[in-house]
Amino acid sequence: MKLLLDQGLPRCTVRHLAGRGIAAEHVGELGLARAADAQILDVARERQAVVITLDADFHALLATSHATSPSVVRIRIEGLNGERLASILVQVLTAAGAEIEAGAAVSVTERQVRVRLLPIGR
16 A cells, blocks of 8 residues: 655655555655645545545545545644654554555544545445
């Protein structure tokens, strides 16, 4: 599973994930730092990647479009450094990897991981 980290998340997370055997890219490395959310979803779909974001708009876009991909993991914990974010993502992928592979909107807080299978609203 490949991850695409959105703007606002530490770029060094990519390195920490690589050290754990997880392929990841940051939108800033792809020239997408100022890209619209819909464009990032399109790139993730093309790359067969899971979007990792702080932004609630991605889940809204999935819901309104009834999309079945890509999966989006929204991190609802602020102030994470790259190493801590990587650790959280490993936990999320372990707990909900099958659902994420199938297509899901995931919301992660300090206390829980909530998963909704795609498409949302159908």
